Amino acid sequence: MPNYDYLCNDCEHRFEAFQSITAEPLNSCPLCGGKIQRLLGSGGGLIFKGSGFYITDYKNQKKSSIHTT
Ligand SMILES: [Zn+2]
Numbered sequence: 001m002p003n004y005d006y007l008c009n010d011c012e013h014r015f016e017a018f019q020s021i022t023a024e025p026l027n028s029c030p031l032c033g034g035k036i037q038r039l040l041g042s043g044g045g046l047i048f049k050g051s052g053f054y055i056t057d058y059k060n061q062k063k064s065s066i067h068t069t
Pocket of ligand 1: 009013033
């Protein structure tokens with residue numbers, strides 16, 4: 001499950017949230033309730049766009065038919 005870095009615009013609290021790829025992004029700070037922004041490309045430098053899951057699928061199923069979607 002991917003984790004996202006968030007930064008609060010109000011109190012500058014930074015935290016990570018583990019969310020499903022389909023979960024809606026958080027929009028409020030757990031400490032002060034202020035607006036937060038999601039930091040992309042931080043931490044491990046991984047950006048999850050869904051294609052990564054496809055690549056994993058492809059490697060695991062290279063002996064069977066390849067999905068074209
Ligand atoms: Zn905050």
